[in-house]
Amino acid sequence: MHLLPKFDFYEAYDMGEACKVLAEMKSEGKIIAGGTDIMVNMKKGLLSPKCLISLARIPGLSGIEPTSGGIAIGSNLIVSKLLEFDLIRKKYNLLSKAASVLGSPLIRNRATIGGNIVTARPAADLPPPLMAMGARVVLKSKGKERELALDDFLVGPGQTKIKSTEILVSIIVDEPPPFTGGDYIKLMHRNALEIAIVAVAVQITLDGPDGSIKNARVILSSVAPKAIHAVSAEKVLIGEKPTEKLFKKAAALASTDCTPITDIRGGAQYRCAMVETLTHRALSAALRQIKGK
Amino acid sequence: MKRIITLNVNEKEYEVAVAPNRTLAQVLREDLNLLGTKIGCDMGDCGACTVILDDRPVNSCLVLAVQANERKITTIEGVADGPHLHPVQQAFVEHGAIQCGFCSPGMILSAKSLLEKNSKPTEYEIREALSGNLCRCTGYQKIVEAVKAASQTMKK
Numbered sequence: 001m002h003l004l005p006k007f008d009f010y011e012a013y014d015m016g017e018a019c020k021v022l023a024e025m026k027s028e029g030k031i032i033a034g035g036t037d038i039m040v041n042m043k044k045g046l047l048s049p050k051c052l053i054s055l056a057r058i059p060g061l062s063g064i065e066p067t068s069g070g071i072a073i074g075s076n077l078i079v080s081k082l083l084e085f086d087l088i089r090k091k092y093n094l095l096s097k098a099a100s101v102l103g104s105p106l107i108r109n110r111a112t113i114g115g116n117i118v119t120a121r122p123a124a125d126l127p128p129p130l131m132a133m134g135a136r137v138v139l140k141s142k143g144k145e146r147e148l149a150l151d152d153f154l155v156g157p158g159q160t161k162i163k164s165t166e167i168l169v170s171i172i173v174d175e176p177p178p179f180t181g182g183d184y185i186k187l188m189h190r191n192a193l194e195i196a197i198v199a200v201a202v203q204i205t206l207d208g209p210d211g212s213i214k215n216a217r218v219i220l221s222s223v224a225p226k227a228i229h230a231v232s233a234e235k236v237l238i239g240e241k242p243t244e245k246l247f248k249k250a251a252a253l254a255s256t257d258c259t260p261i262t263d264i265r266g267g268a269q270y271r272c273a274m275v276e277t278l279t280h281r282a283l284s285a286a287l288r289q290i291k292g293k
Numbered sequence: 294m295k296r297i298i299t300l301n302v303n304e305k306e307y308e309v310a311v312a313p314n315r316t317l318a319q320v321l322r323e324d325l326n327l328l329g330t331k332i333g334c335d336m337g338d339c340g341a342c343t344v345i346l347d348d349r350p351v352n353s354c355l356v357l358a359v360q361a362n363e364r365k366i367t368t369i370e371g372v373a374d375g376p377h378l379h380p381v382q383q384a385f386v387e388h389g390a391i392q393c394g395f396c397s398p399g400m401i402l403s404a405k406s407l408l409e410k411n412s413k414p415t416e417y418e419i420r421e422a423l424s425g426n427l428c429r430c431t432g433y434q435k436i437v438e439a440v441k442a443a444s445q446t447m448k449k
């Protein structure tokens with residue numbers, strides 16, 4: 001058995017209280033949401049916070065609220081509940097696709113969307129689709145609140161722009177505009193309890209039913225210290241008609257945009273080749289979705 | 294510092310004093326003597342520690358006992374109705390789905406949760422629902438057959 005180091009446990013009942021306690025703890029306090037990441041790290045002896053502050057009893061942190069142009073997802077929403085919203089399945093389908101392959105059903109019943117973002121693993125499943133949809137995160141500390149693009153929030157493995165006094169409260173996602181399609185493809189050795197060898201999230205928007213590509217986001221995961229934009233692929237897509245030839249070109253460019261490492265799950269060269277294959281598949285699926293096929 | 298918490302386990306209330314760094318799996322086994330919940334990997338990978346927490350199966354090795362305060366927990370000990378096995382348990386026995394038995398409590402609880410939400414699962418849905426539970430005796434085929442059979446008996 002792996003014993004957890006000693007710590008104090010604080011259960012906050014509202015946001016103000018949680019921010020106050022976190023500020024008082026200086027950097028010795030840590031938030032615990034589902035605990036599926038932090039407890040593993042603590043059991044492995046990688047982390048030993050003096051106090052864990054639980055968000056579980058704070059009302060309003062685990063729902064989905066409509067905003068003027070989309071939705072705000074509460075940071076403490078568990079992944080399996082995220083999957084139960086019709087709205088997510090219908091309008092934000094690449095997010096639900098990613099959520100459905102995170103960990104196992106047991107993990108999904110504890111793991112939260114906020115924890116998946118703040119933990120900032122290079123292979124985390126939810127940041128790529130959220131970045132493809134242009135998501136922003138809302139951070140709260142005592143008396144302060146700020147909003148940041150998820151692109152800017154994630155810095156590197158385990159590193160984000162969050163301050164030790166801040167709590168991630170919600171994730172804001174705009175409703176995909178008309179003629180938008182997307183996909184998330186995660187390559188794994190097996191279908192559960194597996195982190196991605198490579199994953200690709202794509203969202204494209206056309207300027208009309210048979211129009212040109214107005215906006216394109218291509219996100220690559222597990223092939224760099226954090227999920228990244230395939231910048232040259234995005235550039236070549238925007239302004240063009242969505243043809244098979246264009247998708248092939250973009251996919252090839254995507255594989256030059258990444259810097260994977262070789263590890264037990266896959267070699268660098270293999271990962272680059274898979275980035276090309278998956279980017280092409282994801283773009284084709286996104287277009288099929290727009291065309292309603 | 295220890296906390297006094299109330300756990301509602303198998304419809305019985307327990308008041309226990311626990312240190313915050315003890316997991317629900319530890320407290321169930323060591324304090325409540327409910328040894329049906331197993332600890333395998335202790336890291337969320339194997340599902341041997343599965344319990345149902347507020348209607349959802351979870352890895353109890355990744356839940357702090359203090360997080361389960363005032364919540365409803367079902368362990369394998371709470372599944373049978375007195376001397377009568379639950380249909381899922383009965384099917385496991387009849388279909389030879391139990392070898393060493395270490396994964397069985399978790400498998401049965403995951404299967405029971407599935408059948409309560411979806412009384413007619415496809416084979417794929419069964420395999421997916423059990424995908425967080427590993428069987429190191431690798432008797433998966435019989436386990437899936439048992440869950441299918443249980444879904445038939447439970448429908449009747």
Ligand SMILES: Cc1cc2nc3c(=O)[nH]c(=O)nc-3n(C[C@H](O)[C@H](O)[C@H](O)COP(=O)(O)OP(=O)(O)OC[C@H]3O[C@@H](n4cnc5c(N)ncnc54)[C@H](O)[C@@H]3O)c2cc1C
Nearest residue numbers: 033034035036037038103111112115116118124125168337
């Ligand atoms: C067996 C297993 C399999 C897994 N498989 C996958 C997988 O396939 N894909 C994947 O992406 N991940 C996977 N994970 C990792 C993990 O389950 C996810 O990252 C999960 O979403 C983390 O959420 P949590 O609520 O459990 O976070 P916690 O462990 O509670 O927290 C994680 C980190 O985020 C911080 N934090 C959490 N919430 C907030 C907040 N609101 N504000 C500020 N800080 C916060 C915590 O302080 C901590 O540092 C797996 C984990 C296990 C144990």
Ligand code: FES
Nearest residue numbers: 333334335340354
């Ligand atoms: S003991 Fe909890 S998942 Fe293995």
Ligand code: FES
Nearest residue numbers: 392396428429430
């Ligand atoms: S029966 Fe032995 S682990 Fe499954």
